[in-house]
Amino acid sequence: MPGPVRWLVHPAAKPILFILLILPLVQLALAAVGDRLGPNPAEALIRSTGDWTLRLLCLSLAVTPFRVLTGWAALARFRRMVGLFAFAHGAVHLLCYALFDMGGELPDILQDIVRRPFILVGSLALLLLLPLALTSLDRAVRWLGGRRWRALHRLVYLAAPLAVLHFFWMRAGKNDFAEVAVYAAVLASLLGWRIVWHARQRQAARPADAGSARV
Numbered sequence: 692m693p694g695p696v697r698w699l700v701h702p703a704a705k706p707i708l709f710i711l712l713i714l715p716l717v718q719l720a721l722a723a724v725g726d727r728l729g730p731n732p733a734e735a736l737i738r739s740t741g742d743w744t745l746r747l748l749c750l751s752l753a754v755t756p757f758r759v760l761t762g763w764a765a766l767a768r769f770r771r772m773v774g775l776f777a778f779a780h781g782a783v784h785l786l787c788y789a790l791f792d793m794g795g796e797l798p799d800i801l802q803d804i805v806r807r808p809f810i811l812v813g814s815l816a817l818l819l820l821l822p823l824a825l826t827s828l829d830r831a832v833r834w835l836g837g838r839r840w841r842a843l844h845r846l847v848y849l850a851a852p853l854a855v856l857h858f859f860w861m862r863a864g865k866n867d868f869a870e871v872a873v874y875a876a877v878l879a880s881l882l883g884w885r886i887v888w889h890a891r892q893r894q895a896a897r898p899a900d901a902g903s904a905r906v
């Protein structure tokens with residue numbers, strides 16, 4: 692077994708990944724407790740959790756291309772955990788906004804969602820990720836059936852561009868697009884790769900289908 696693959700199937704690989712993925716939240720919580728979030732703690736909390744949601748969303752979408760390109764099939768074991776942590780960071784992002792920006796007032800939050808398009812788009816992105824997080828257990832895969840589960844999980848291809856649009860809209864007010872452009876380029880590459888990959892897979896399957904139809 693090649694070196695990296697041996698590490699990927701090691702029993703400690705998942706716990707190590709878990710620790711790495713929870714680290715941003717732990718660091719943020721420690722900074723909050725130690726009063727080290729800077730002059731605007733609410734903004735620091737919302738921005739940091741927003742950044743990590745987007746990073747982990749991109750990382751979860753990068754697992755399959757990286758698996759296919761390297762041939763390291765064991766990488767597939769980690770996709771679900773990365774996706775769940777993207778959602779968890781998104782949920783904390785929403786919670787920080789609701790509590791520290793809006794004072795936990797539900798009517799104000801709902802009004803703000805409708806009033807500010809970038810908040811609406813962010814909410815849609817997170818809402819689309821919710822069924823993915825809820826159906827991430829093996830039991831849900833069995834209950835839904837592989838085909839329906841895969842179809843449902845394609846919602847991530849809608850959620851991710853909406854998340855980038857949310858970021859773009861937020862930064863548009865400040866005319867600051869450098870970071871947004873990086874995320875947009877990464878996401879476009881990942882989604883573009885997938886379109887090409889699926890097209891090739893369909894093409895590769897076609898002669899076999901035609902052959903089996905003749906039998």
Ligand code: HEM
Nearest residue numbers: 734737738741742744745781785788813814816817854858
């Ligand atoms: C998948 C869902 C989401 C992603 C990926 C996401 C990502 C982000 C990112 C990257 C930022 C900018 C951080 C920075 O400037 O460094 C941000 C800002 C923000 N997000 Fe989200 N977000 C999501 C959902 C939401 C939701 C559901 C809400 C509220 C209902 C929300 C409210 C905000 C607010 C208020 C800011 C701006 C904070 C400020 O002006 O300082 N986001 N988000």
